[in-house]
Amino acid sequence: MGAISYKTGTENTKLGAYKLISLDKIPSTQDVAHDLINAGRTSDKTVITATVQTAGRGRYRRTWVSRAGNLYASFLYKIRRPNPELSYAVAVAVAETLIHFGVPAQIKWPNDVLVDGKKISGILIEYSNNFVVIGIGINVAHAPRLPGYPTAKINDFTNVNLADLFGELIKKLDFWRNQNFEIVRKRWMDLVIGVNQKIKYRGQDMNLVGLSTNGALILNDGTHDIRVYGDEIML
16 A cells, blocks of 8 residues: 555445545555555455546556546455456446436446446456455546547536435445346346447447346347457447
């Protein structure tokens, strides 16, 4: 952890209590999470938040612009083994959180939540020792300008208090993480965009068919179905 200082508190929900580590300006909540895990200084249901991130990141180390006024959090849960179904539950939880506040969110494979085709939230899931670290960023007051990549923010639709958003996100994560995967799958299919549309997978045109009962994305190349785990597609 180096010289990072932090304060802790408890965020109570109807389904349990979280240890809250609230930080001001740091490189990344994900990095702090991994530091704590490696140092043996964390526990199940720990969540790290930051006001500003100077080196926020998404999949493949892509930069996540992190100005004050948005939500940046990393949730730590103890696990026995990596769970490929978890990413779907988290995506549904984030989308449902936004829907709760009247924002018409949809899911884009594999880790984005969109509104009107514009990215409003990103999800990054990483594993370390016997923990999973779920990083979530939600644009609330600011939508970063990215060339060729439209973005949106909650304040385009409604005004939401960050504390209320955070509390609702915790409730939705607790609910959807503990649902049977078939329930998660059905809701994910309701919310995902691109089903029965052409997508790009490893440079090849394919049709996005749906999601299997064991968490594989089903694609069709025109002759047969293939099942994809964890790879990236482009709509």
